Amino acid sequence: MNLSVAMFSAQRYDIDLFTAAGAHTPVTFTFFEARLNLTTCALARGYDAVCVFVNDDLNREVLRELSALGVKHIALRCAGFNNVDTQAAKTLGMLVSRVPAYSPQSVAEHTLALILTLNRKTHHAYNRVRNGNFSLQGLMGFTLYQKTVGVIGTGAIGLAVINILAGFGCRIVCHDPAPAAAAQAQTNARGGCYVSLDELYTQSDIITxxxxxxxxxxxxxxxGAIEKMRPGITLINTSRGALIDTQAVISALKRxxxxxxxxxxxEQExxxxxxxxxLEIIDDDVIERLLSFPNVLITGHQGFFTEEALNQIVATTIDNLGAAEKGETSGPGFVVAG
Structure with a gap:
């Protein structure tokens, strides 16, 4: 087997890690910095598979073009697959794989970093002290102990967040439209409980x-959801941007x-x-408005970015590519199987 793979949205760390890992396998990667979309998909000509990330666009038209170019496998190096038209892939006979779990603790810990930084305002304190300002005025936070935190989604990452929050002594309420039995058991063991979305909105001091x-x-x-939340809510999103109506959030921040x-x-990341x-002028007025608020903290989709998570992503992605070549597509990593 000699499998050729075109990797899109490739960063320096992708190139280094996948090159090193691929050297011990029959998989050969070619790296493209460009995001995959209808304009760039011609770069995939002659490759067996494409390896893509969260902001690559694999809509119906792109998939049709990739299929015509001979691509048979879409290998996502992430957990989410909302950027792939899976029904179109199935119709075209294309495989779609992903990395269903890669160090959920990495994203969970980043979630807590956002909560703690916003609450105790350590980013502002850091800048003040560097400028010789040791005043505490405006830096008051609150203790997390006994605060109610609403966790929406109790998959691997949500459960990891719950485990950490339990250590802070938080009261935990959860919502998940279809929680696994193991997730319910773990949540209950940590003192959490499942509630409706409306109950979560009205009870929570923090929502993640x-x-x-x-x-x-x-x-x-x-x-509508924001109106049901307590005034003074802290809102955290480390999942997908489009879960939040950004304009509605800006309005709620202003008042x-x-x-x-x-x-x-x-959403427009x-x-x-x-x-x-x-060194550029950013013409996205929405994110510029968000960045103008002193009580808004934005990081650039780095929640996954730890050594452990990246090594797991690389290993699982290569395993998925190899399994596809062997016709072994029944595992949890395959969203669309053969």
Whole structure:
């Protein structure tokens, strides 16, 4: 077997890690910095598979073009697959694989980093002290102990967040439309309980999102949902940007209904994240408005970015590519199997 793979949205760390790991396998990677879309998919000509990330666009038209070019396998190096038209892939006879779990603790720990930083304002304190300002004025936070945290989505990452929050002595309420029995047992063991979305909104001091993006939950956090939340809510999203109606959140920030907002994802991130725009004029007025708030903290989709998570992503992606060549596509890594 000699499998040729075109990797899109390739960063330096992707190139280094996949090259090193691929050297011991029959998989050969060619790396493209460009995101995959209808304009760039011609780069995949002659390859058996493409390896893609969260902001690559694999809509019906792109998949048709890739299929015509001979591509048989879409290998996602991430857990989410909302950017892939899976029905079109199935119709075209294309395989779709993903990395269903890669160090959920990495994203969970980043979630807590956002919560703690926003609450205790350590990012502002850091800048003040560097400028010789040791005043505490404006830096008051609150203790997490006995605060109610609403966790939306109790997959592997949500459960990891619950485990950490339990250590802080938080009261935990959860919502998941279809929680696994093991998730319910673990949540109960940690003192958490499942409630309706409306109950979660009204009870929580902090709400954190850990669910995949689907058509059903697009803009889950909208103006109506925000109105049900307590004034002074802290809202965290480390899942997918489109779970949040950004304009509704901006409105709530302006009238002080949302006390703090932490984002590791952004609905329009594909044109910004994973690239250096420090010497450019950013023409996205929405993210510029978000960045103007002192109580908003945005990171560039780095929740997954740990050594452990990246090594797991590389290993699982290569395993998926090899399994596909052997016709072994019944495992949990395959969204669309042969």
């Amino acid at each position: 999102l850990h669910c995949p993006l689907t058509h059903a939950n697009h803009h889950l956090i909208n103006a 002080r209904h949302i006390k703090a907002l932490g984002l590791d994802v952004y 594909s044109s910004l994240f994973f690239s250096d725009h420090s």
